[in-house]
Structures are given as C-alpha cells and as structure tokens.
Amino acid sequence: MSFEFQHDNPLELRCRPHQEAIHRLLDGELTEIERERLTDHLMACRHCSQRFLEMRRTLQMISHAPAINPPADLAANIQNAVRSQAAISSTQTNHHIARTVTRPVTIRNDGLDAVLTVQERLIFSLCLLAAMLAILKIPLFESALGGLWSVILATSQLMWTYLTDIPILGTLLQITASALGGAFHILSNAYSTTFSGLTLLVNLILDLVIVLIIGLAILQARRSERATYR
Amino acid sequence: MEWSDADLVQQTLTGKITAYDELVNRYHRPVYQLAYRMLDNREDASDVTQDAFLRAFAALGSYRQHANFLTWLYKITSNVCIDRIRARRGLQPESLEAEREKGFEPAAGMESDPEMLSIRDDLEDAVGRAVQSLPDRYRVVVVMRYLEGVSVNEIAARLAIPSGTVKTLLYRAREMLRSKLRPLLALETK
C-alpha cells in the first residue's frame, strides 16, 4: 500500500481503526463508548486529529458548494414545456383526436412511474398479481366465508399500492389482513361441504402461491424502505 | 401575499397553471444545481431539470402534502439523473460489487492533485471541481448525501444496492475529496 497517503505520516497500525471511526463519527453513527475511545485517541494522536479536522472541513465545503447559475431562459422553457404537456393531456382526456398530437420527447413516463424506483415498481406488480389471483379464485374455489379472506386480502393489496408513501404501514396492513383473513378462511373451508378434496387442494396451492408472492413483496419493501417520509 | 408550496400545488391541480409557473420560478435553481452536480454537464442538467418538472407536473396528484415539495422534486430529479448515469454505464452492478469487496481500503489515485494548488484564487470552484472529478458512482452518492441531504438508507433504496455498499462508496469518496482538497485546506489554515 505504498501509494496511499503520500502526504501523511506512514499510517500506524494502531490508527487504522480510528480512521474508520472518524467517518462513522461524521455520520453520527458512533456509540457513546466508541466516541470516547476516539476522542481519547484524537487528543493523543496529532496525525489522526489533523485528519479529522480536514475531513470535517471537507464535508463542510462540499455541503456548501457554490451555486451554479442555470441558463437565463431555463425557467421560461420549462413553463412552456409544462403548458404544452398540459394541453396534450387535456386533449387526451377529452377524447379529441389525440393521435395527431405528438408528445414531446422529454416525457418518457408520466404518472406514478415518474417517482417510482425499479424496486417499487416490482413491489406494486407483485401486489397487483397477488390481488388478481385472490379475486379470480373466489368464484371457482371459495365458500362464502372463505371468499371474505380473498376480498380482504385483495383490498389490502390495493390499499398498499395506494399508500405507497408509507411502506411500513402498508406492510403492517398486509400482515394484519393476512392473519385475520387466514383464520376466517381455514375455518370456513373446513366446515364447508360443497367442495371436493381436489378443489380444496387446488385452493390450498393457490393460497400458498399468493402468500409466497406477498412474502416476496414484503421482502422487497423492507429492502426499499424509504427514509424521505420519516 | 406569499402562497405556500402546498397552496400552489393545490391551485395547479384545479387547473391554474400559473401556480405551477411560480413553483418553477421558486425551485428550478436548486433542481438545476442538483442535476449539474450529478451529471457534470450543463446541457444535460437543463434537460433533466425540465424533465423533472414535467414528471412532477404529471405526477402532482400523487404528491403527498406532508412531504416537503422540494424534497419530492429532488427525489424525482435524482431518479432521472440515476437513469441517465445508468445509461452511461456508470453504475454497473459489477463495479458496485467490486467496490464492496475492496471495503475500506483507500483507492488508488487518491493523492492530491497538484493542479488544485494553482487555483487558490478560485477556492469555491475547486470544491465543485473536486466533486465533479469523482467517478460517477462516487459522485452520485456524495451529491445525494451532502447536497440533497438524503440518508444512507434512502440512497441504498434508490440505487437498489445494500446500504453497506453505500457506506463504502461514501467512505472512499470522502477520502478522495479530502485528498483533492488538501492543498486548499492547508491554505485556509495559513
């Protein structure tokens, strides 16, 4: 590692862990004890304390990087573009001859798509898939009460899609609905006499598939839990 | 009187387009700033700024009032930027994975840039240039973290990578920036 820190003193081995701690301190991630340990070291080690000061100042500089002026006509251009987009979408909703209007190339997506990450899109697709399966199997395989589970499940999927800003709430809703509905479902189908063994088996497999899909969606949601709306 | 952002959004939704003009006037500068820092190109930055405002306009119905409007706009903007940088192949999964394996080892080429010494009269520009000089994947996380003010977890979610990888990228990026800005830091203390 001869290339590193050309301008620093050769990095002492005992300083190594403190280098990482400096970063974590600046990220506000240190525990009380780690903090004390680092402070002790910084007071004793000139090399590390200088590094800490440099790093802190660097971050200050970056956060307050000078403003770059946009082109003078940018705001006006955007406002014009928005007007033509608004005109197009109102033409389309009025069922006028939308075909003759070419959309500006800059609009690649509209609606929710614009604010969703790939992962979020995946979650929604999974939810919708589960909802569709749950609804489709009602007339085929469900007793009256068992159908209720499917309906609750489907509703919660759609609600989740709607409550996209709050994935944690959505997840809770999911779990509650699945647990409540699941109990209903097992009870009602067990006491139902209208269904043959084969139908019950197919039903069970479909339920498993739905639960698997929901599990996948929850897993994805947990990975993509967003901090913006904390 | 001064309308709040939420008022202006509401008015736009009822069809008063001049209300959206006001939002454009208010925020095209910071949005442009973010796009420019991400993409390191003025033309692309103008393009993305317009794109972001159009997307926001189209998605205005899904904007939740409890979120800060600029935060929401920033999110749309950085997503558009990430898409563009992905298209330039700056955020390949392999390069990110390699990043993780290198862990907290300092990167090669982190020594300070002698060129930076010659621009003592333009200290501010040097800061911008230091950020711009980072490879795409580092610049994106630095801009999101320190200009947009987004948390590590949020960055991880937007880039669909583990937050450990984001931390590593940030660690290495900060070390690079410190090295690049060292001559300036030394000047400051003299």
Ligand SMILES: [Zn+2]
């Ligand atoms: Zn030390």
